[in-house]
Amino acid sequence: MKISHPSQCDFLCKVLLFALLNIGASGNLWAQMDHLSHSGLSVSKKPKNVCIGNGLDCANAATPFLGNDGKLFLTWTAGGVVSFAQSNDLGKTFNSAVKIAEHGKSLDAGSDARPQIVADSSGNIFLAYAFFKDSNWNAQINTSRSNDGGNTFSVPVSLIEDGSSQRFPSILIRPDGSIFAAWIDKRLVASAKQSGAKKLGASIAYSFSGDHGRTFQIERIANENSCECCRIGTALDVTSNPIMIYRAIFPGGIRDHATQIISSKGAEPIRRVSDDQWKTDACPHHGPAIAVSQSGKIHAAWFTQGETRSGVFYANSSNQGRSYGKPTRIGADGANISRPYILALENTVYLVWKEFNGKSSTVHLKKSMDDGGTWSPPQAVFETSGYSDHPLLISQGNVVYLSWLTRDDGYQFIKIGSP
Structure with a gap:
């Protein structure tokens, strides 16, 4: 079965392609796939996989x-709407939701x-999300700001x-209050297409804002060759420089991971994380x-699903x-593992990571007290x-929490430890 490059696939093609990739990785498609709804503020029972x-x-x-x-800010997408709410009791209850934007099926x-x-x-909150501008999966990133602690937000x-x-x-937000933004950018792909050339994947772009997200510097390209449909992982290093991890495209169409530090001088050299040798023109949708x-x-x-190794790795x-x-x-080798954080x-x-046993999903945790030794x-x-x-981790002071949104059991915000 031959599948064309994902940028030319319609929705069905993308679904089939994603299924083929993940069946090989997990032995069970549902161990990797995302469903379409869950429970949060309400724990009332609804028909499974149906939520309006x-x-x-x-x-x-x-x-x-x-x-x-100590306030917990939460933003989510549901029913084509981007919303925000805050909690004063670490996720047990939330105040009334604020609707940021509504895009329907194009979200x-x-x-x-x-x-x-x-x-x-100082009460400044910055949000970002994307929506599709057309049926060819071309998207736009919108931003919205609040300067009153989340009571109101600007028009995106x-x-x-x-x-x-x-x-x-x-x-990311840095200690000085400046904001770093990175994203998957397809301007070089669009330019190549106009000139009659073919370019796979996309690029990694980034920018900074020094005024709470009101304006951003002219964006720069960090890497001209990256996967077009996997999230970017970001963190701050010990000098508060952003560092990114993403699925890069190396010579020969190899889609392995790379890290890159963004310093005051710009994007530093691309560093390959591992030589997995995953050759594919497809979209893993697994950042x-x-x-x-x-x-x-x-x-x-x-x-990864490379020739060298296949599965989830650290x-x-x-x-x-x-x-x-x-x-x-x-x-464990052979287990249905996905979504590490x-x-x-x-x-x-x-x-942490998700593990699926054929009936239910469990978040598993392991901890290193000696810096990964x-x-x-x-x-x-x-x-x-x-x-x-996906399970997410977040900290405040010396306390670490698991943030996990589920359908049947509601939104979970669980303390999992401290040093």
Whole structure:
């Protein structure tokens, strides 16, 4: 069966392609696929995989941010709507939701797409999300701001002026309050097409804002050759420089992961995380995760189906990514593993992932107290049936929380430890 490049696929082609990739990786399609709804504010029972509405109880993805005052900010997408709410009791209850934007079926709500949120200590909140402009999966990233702690938000506007496709924003806020944004950008693909050439994939672009997201600097391209449909993992290094991990396209069409630091001088050299040798022109829809510990060590987790290795893996680097240690498998060999996420607090590293047993999904956790040298045995944190979002980790002070949105059991915000 021959499938054309994903940028020319219609919806059915993308679904079939995604299914073929993930069946090979997991042995069970549903271990990797995302369903379409879950429960949140309400725990009322609904027919499985059916949810109508734009509330948290029907969301497909939710992204948290913890303010310095202990407030939990949450943004989610559901029913074609981007919404925001805040909680004063760490997710037990939320105030009334604020509708940020409504795009209907054109909202980018795919398996690796989620709204982004950051906030500063002065009550400024910044949101970003993407929506499709046409039927060819060309998207636009919109941003919205609040300067009153989330009571009201500005009318969404485009992040940049370029008219090509931009998707999968990843947002960080630095200690000085400046905002870093990175995304998948297709301007070089569009330019090549106009000249009659063919260019696979997309590029990694980035920009900074020094005024709470009102304006951004002229965007730059960090890597001209990247996967077009996988989220970008981002973190700050010990000097508050952003560092990205993403699925790059290396010579020969190899889609392996790379890290890249963005310093005051611009994008530093591209560093290959591992030589997985995954040759494909397809869209995995399964992006990586990254964290940087107090020592400066970079910790990375990713999914691959390469000739060298296949599954979900972890590795770290002690020299700013110039070299990485031998990848180690996450979870048991042969288990249905997906969606790793990683967080470093001082020199303690937390790693979570989803595991599907054919009936239910469980978030598993393991922890390293010595900066990735040794790890605790995996432990199950929470189990649910039906739909669930990717597990996310977030910290405040020295406390780490798991953020996990599920259909049957509601939105979970669980304390999982501290150094």
